[in-house]
Amino acid sequence: MIYKNYPMVSRVIFGRGSFNQLDEILASKRKGRNAPFIFYVDDVFKGNHWLTSRIPLSYKDKIIYIPTEEEPKTSQIDKLVEDIILEFSELPSGIIGIGGGIVMDIAKAVSLMLTNPGESKDYQGWDLIKNPAIYHVGVPTISGTGAEVSRTTILTGPDRKLGINSDYTPFDQVVLDPELTKGVPxxxxxxxxxxxxxxxxxxxxxxxxxxxxxxxxxxxxxxxxxxxxxxxxxxxxxxxxxxxxxxxxxxxxxxxxxxxxxxxxxxxxxxxxxxxxxxxxxxxxxxxxxxxxxxxxxxxxxxxxxxxxxxxxxxxxxxxxxxxxxxxxxxxxxxxxxxxxxxxxxxxxxxxxxxxxxxx
Missing domain, CATH: 1.20.1090.10 (Dehydroquinate synthase-like - alpha domain)
Incomplete structure (x- = not known):
């Protein structure tokens, strides 16, 4: 019998207020002034300075608010990847997803598609990804999906709903701060x-x-x-x-x-x-x-x-x-x-x- 050698999240921090350490966590991963960190944030936090004021922005870093009325689509991932390629001269230093399963899946998918050619629909399935993703971080603001730890990113494509399941999908870093889940309906x-x-x-x-x-x-x-x-x-x-x-x-x-x-x-x-x-x-x-x-x-x-x-x-x-x-x-x-x-x-x-x- 051959056993699957699964990857895990390599680094995780847990604790109330641990989100405040995000700047320290990201600092060593920055690749230069022209290699930004892209923060995908659930748009429920737009105008919520309690959270957004603590996102550490420098140089060309960017916050992109993600609507979560619908689950992620492959076409949405392809557009986000294209936007990054057109706007920046270098690959980002990292992608950070701050939100629930939808936002974290988007962060995982974009980090994969920045280093793998073609369209995201071509990678729906098991172990089709060939190149490692860029550095990516998950920060859940609601608990239950398991997206912060899983090796898949669930996407709805033109023909099916299926994840990009690969050894390169799991986050490199996860920040588990239970304080961020307050106020969930x-x-x-x-x-x-x-x-x-x-x-x-x-x-x-x-x-x-x-x-x-x-x-x-x-x-x-x-x-x-x-x-x-x-x-x-x-x-x-x-x-x-x-x-x-x-x-x-x-x-x-x-x-x-x-x-x-x-x-x-x-x-x-x-x-x-x-x-x-x-x-x-x-x-x-x-x-x-x-x-x-x-x-x-x-x-x-x-x-x-x-x-x-x-x-x-x-x-x-x-x-x-x-x-x-x-x-x-x-x-x-x-x-x-x-x-x-x-x-x-x-x-x-x-x-x-x-x-x-x-x-x-």
Whole structure:
């Protein structure tokens, strides 16, 4: 048997207020006056001087605010890369993503595409990237996606929604500052937190499970239960623990894989533009057949926090639209193999997926 030699984030700093050390972290990585740092920042922080005033700008450094109403598209990545090439005479010293999963995925994708020729859609898949990315840093401002630790960057292309999965995708540096997650709207906090919870369930219940991924997944699972079902945590404790649950959940799937909920939510996202976190929740709510204990606990969490999920989003879809979602879901073969084993094609049918989608 050949074991995959996975990369990890090489440097990470954790702690409330650790964002203030970003200047010190970046200083040694600057390549010169004409090689800027590009900061991609969630546009929810535009005008928020509490955060933006602490971004260390020098020389030609630039802040670019990223709208997050929609998930990243390959065309968006290509445009951002083109803008950098046209504006600057040298490659940037680094790309820094400050935000949630969308912004961090954009930062990872741009850092890869600055050193690899062609269009980003050409690299959707596994291990297609040949050249190392430029230096890139992730600073999560919401917890749960695991984007800060994963080896993928999820993009919607012209034909499919699929990540650029490669050994060069993980960040070189991550700054985990739980203070940055204050003020996240409750629904968004829940949806993103449930992305982490579903990571754990799918990893721990998958056929790819091993002691490495299990150790991370079990810790993240216990943290999620404490955060979303107990009444004993302070707000700060909840922020700290969810940030670590996100990290551990991301590490768990890095050495295993996700499963049914993620495969089907990709279909929802591709056709309907539904964001990843809420998409996972909508799908997972109907997966008792595959994850009975996890779904029961999810429903308990949903009730405790008075979360109402959208209903009937697929009710008016035509058969050809359902077929598009089914095609996207079935194209994610590693996810199905993890969920159902090597013979997964005998266990899941187009008709079964169609029935599930029509329940949503």
């Amino acid at each position: 409750k629904d968004q906090w829940f949806y993103t937190g449930m992305d982490c919870f579903v990571h754990c369930v799918e990893s721990l219940d998958g056929t790819f499970l091993n002691a490495f991924s299990q150790s991370y997944g079990e810790k993240a699972f216990e943290l999620c239960k404490e955060i979303f079902l107990s009444d004993t945590l302070t707000e700060e404790e909840s922020q700290d623990k969810l940030m670590m649950a996100s990290w551990h959940g991301g590490m768990s799937i890095a050495y295993s894989q996700v499963g049914v909920a993620h495969a089907m939510s990709y279909g929802l996202s591709y056709l309907l533009g539904i964001k990843h976190g809420i998409g996972n929740c909508i799908v997972f709510d109907h997966l008792e057949e595959y994850y009975p204990e996890g779904v029961a606990m999810f429903k308990q969490m949903k009730e405790k926090h008075n979360i109402e999920l959208p209903q009937g989003i697929c009710a008016e879809l035509h058969d050809d639209q359902i077929d598009i979602m089914v095609n996207v879901a079935l194209s994610l073969e590693p996810l199905w193999e993890n969920a159902l084993g090597k013979n997964w094609k005998t266990k899941i049918t187009r008709e079964k997926l169609t029935t599930l989608y029509k329940k949503m």
